[in-house]
Amino acid sequence: MKLSIFFLIIVIIFNFTKLNSVENNEELKNKISKNIRCLICQGQSVYDSQSDFSVSMKLIIEKKLSEGLNENEIYDFLINQYGQWISYDPEFNKKTFILWILPILLFLIGGAIIVRKLIIKKL
Amino acid sequence: MKNKKKNKIIISTLLLFFAFCFIVLFKGLNNSNIYVPPQKTEKILKNFNSKDLYSENKISSDQIFVDSEFYAINIWSSWCAPCREEHPKLMQLSKNKSLKLIGLNYKDNPKNAKKFINEFGNPYFMIITDKNGMISIDLGAIGVPETFIINKDKKIIKRFLGSLNEERLKEINLILE
Numbered sequence: 001m002k003l004s005i006f007f008l009i010i011v012i013i014f015n016f017t018k019l020n021s022v023e024n025n026e027e028l029k030n031k032i033s034k035n036i037r038c039l040i041c042q043g044q045s046v047y048d049s050q051s052d053f054s055v056s057m058k059l060i061i062e063k064k065l066s067e068g069l070n071e072n073e074i075y076d077f078l079i080n081q082y083g084q085w086i087s088y089d090p091e092f093n094k095k096t097f098i099l100w101i102l103p104i105l106l107f108l109i110g111g112a113i114i115v116r117k118l119i120i121k122k123l
Numbered sequence: 124m125k126n127k128k129k130n131k132i133i134i135s136t137l138l139l140f141f142a143f144c145f146i147v148l149f150k151g152l153n154n155s156n157i158y159v160p161p162q163k164t165e166k167i168l169k170n171f172n173s174k175d176l177y178s179e180n181k182i183s184s185d186q187i188f189v190d191s192e193f194y195a196i197n198i199w200s201s202w203c204a205p206c207r208e209e210h211p212k213l214m215q216l217s218k219n220k221s222l223k224l225i226g227l228n229y230k231d232n233p234k235n236a237k238k239f240i241n242e243f244g245n246p247y248f249m250i251i252t253d254k255n256g257m258i259s260i261d262l263g264a265i266g267v268p269e270t271f272i273i274n275k276d277k278k279i280i281k282r283f284l285g286s287l288n289e290e291r292l293k294e295i296n297l298i299l300e
Contacts, residue, residue, distance in 0.1 A: 082263060
């Protein structure tokens with residue numbers, strides 16, 4: 001009796017972990033598809049779109065996850081296939097440096113102007 | 124006096140800034156808003172498995188790319204209007220003996236696909252199916268129609284997004300020469 005209960009518990013735990021991993025994969029699939037641009041849509045992610053391209057893309061992400069690829073490896077695969085444009089999180093390189101640096105630069109310049117004005121007012 | 128000079132500098136800087144923005148945006152108006160993925164020169168075709176449209180037998184890419192100097196994979200579908208437009212060009216292309224034209228039937232109903240071929244003619248050496256679009260994604264395709272020119276080493280040497288036209292046919296013929 002005790003042994004059968006023990007086995008039952010083991011089976012339940014095993015199934016829960018399996019369920020959990022399926023759920024994790026689903027979450028990860030959604031996360032990745034939200035960060036991937038639908039290339040034939042106007043301003044939609046693969047997650048939001050129901051176009052043929054996006055439906056196939058979701059299947060590919062699912063397949064790659066089941067093959068054991070991690071999140072970054074899937075992004076790399078898609079960027080290698082379709083170019084940097086497919087990612088909503090472009091990497092820092094000579095083509096994208098203005099995109100990354102300009103907001104920081106504007107923030108610093110704006111901050112410097114405000115600080116200067118405040119100092120002048122105090123004086 | 125000093126203030127006037129300062130104002131002049133501010134106004135001229137602002138004007139320059141607006142002129143710069145205007146030029147950049149105006150130039151952008153002429154750019155196409157259709158994204159074309161960067162052409163990676165000589166990307167090697169990955170192996171894939173598919174089914175023959177007519178016999179429904181499983182077929183692997185190794186069985187397709189065997190003995191020709193050049194191959195063209197044309198992604199098409201019976202529900203795609205531009206595919207109908209480009210079909211006469213494909214018929215023309217199929218006459219070229221140095222190229223094997225492979226049709227990749229994208230997310231289509233086999234009955235409709237066969238009806239399409241019966242109606243417009245069969246330019247393909249072989250038609251394979253891509254039911255869920257995954258082979259097309261592996262090729263790096265976006266949609267239909269799309270054509271990939273592949274050499275005997277299974278390297279993608281050229282891709283055409285959208286329908287084939289007279290100009291593109293000339294380009295393909297130049298590659299085949």
